[in-house]
Amino acid sequence: MKSIKVIKVGGKVINNEDRLDAFLKALRQLEGPKVLVHGGGSVASTMGERLGIKPNMKDGRRITDDDTQEVITMVYGGLVNKNIVAKLQALGSDAVGLSGADVNLISAKKRNPEPVDYGWVGDIEQVRTDWLLEFLRNDVIPVLAPLTHDGKGNILNTNADSIASFTASALAEFSSVELMLCFEQAGVMKDEIMLPGLNPDLYEELKSEKVITDGMIPKIDLGFAALKQGVKHVTIRSFDALQEEKAGTELRLT
Ligand SMILES: Nc1ncnc2c1ncn2[C@@H]1O[C@H](COP(=O)(O)OP(=O)(O)O)[C@@H](O)[C@H]1O
Numbered sequence: 001m002k003s004i005k006v007i008k009v010g011g012k013v014i015n016n017e018d019r020l021d022a023f024l025k026a027l028r029q030l031e032g033p034k035v036l037v038h039g040g041g042s043v044a045s046t047m048g049e050r051l052g053i054k055p056n057m058k059d060g061r062r063i064t065d066d067d068t069q070e071v072i073t074m075v076y077g078g079l080v081n082k083n084i085v086a087k088l089q090a091l092g093s094d095a096v097g098l099s100g101a102d103v104n105l106i107s108a109k110k111r112n113p114e115p116v117d118y119g120w121v122g123d124i125e126q127v128r129t130d131w132l133l134e135f136l137r138n139d140v141i142p143v144l145a146p147l148t149h150d151g152k153g154n155i156l157n158t159n160a161d162s163i164a165s166f167t168a169s170a171l172a173e174f175s176s177v178e179l180m181l182c183f184e185q186a187g188v189m190k191d192e193i194m195l196p197g198l199n200p201d202l203y204e205e206l207k208s209e210k211v212i213t214d215g216m217i218p219k220i221d222l223g224f225a226a227l228k229q230g231v232k233h234v235t236i237r238s239f240d241a242l243q244e245e246k247a248g249t250e251l252r253l254t
């Protein structure tokens with residue numbers, strides 16, 4: 001199969017209709033087979049608050065108690081996922097929205113409650129690629145929600161950057177894969193200037209200087225992990241810069 005693009009879009013793009021539309025239009029114009037992974041953390045927080053359920057985050061991950069598990073299932077698996085699929089259909093792209101439970105796409109293990117009990121949060125064990133490849137062969141864009149399952153009937157909350165990194169790595173066994181982690185800034189920033197490239201040495205330096213913080217840390221870790229698993233090209237880039245070869249911050253292992 002031709003080179004596959006795995007593209008992830010974050011919550012601060014999804015919760016803004018103009019940004020989301022610009023992103024999906026850019027995605028529509030990208031040639032070749034592609035998998036879209038969406039987040040939506042900020043949408044889940046807002047919807048939870050409307051229902052009287054306060055968001056509780058620790059180290060960039062949502063503590064997912066029983067009530068929050070209901071919210072994330074509705075928001076990621078329903079509202080966000082189906083909205084994106086409908087918008088892609090309107091643009092003339094065939095798409096299918098899936099959670100990790102559908103066709104057993106992504107199985108995960110509930111996190112150990114020690115030292116922090118994250119509740120219904122899962123760490124990915126396996127990504128099933130045969131259905132993904134079948135959709136891609138048929139020109140259908142799989143749209144993956146950040147939901148996995150434990151094989152015992154429970155939906156688990158899994159960070160969308162993790163879904164994208166593991167999916168890209170699994171597909172790298174079959175094809176050349178490019179991973180684009182898209183968000184609302186141009187790339188990894190230092191003093192308001194975008195870094196064109198980032199290797200592990202510079203990353204460690206910028207982390208210790210607190211230039212790189214918060215959700216950017218696991219995002220970069222997952223990008224490097226994908227490169228180590230055989231993904232060819234990983235960038236952290238703006239949601240509206242999908243076409244440009246040189247856009248964003250390219251992660252490199254050396
Ligand atoms: N050096 C940096 N460059 C860009 N963003 C950074 C940097 N350090 C920390 N961040 C933060 O990381 C966030 C991206 O991580 P996260 O919120 O998890 O993104 P997403 O919504 O894509 O999942 C940015 O919105 C920004 O606030």
Ligand SMILES: CC(=O)N[C@@H](CCC(=O)OP(=O)(O)O)C(=O)O
Binds near residue numbers: 038062072
């Ligand atoms: C376990 C965990 O934290 N899951 C994330 C899943 C959504 C996500 O990753 O959304 P963004 O990409 O928009 O941040 C959460 O519930 O916030």
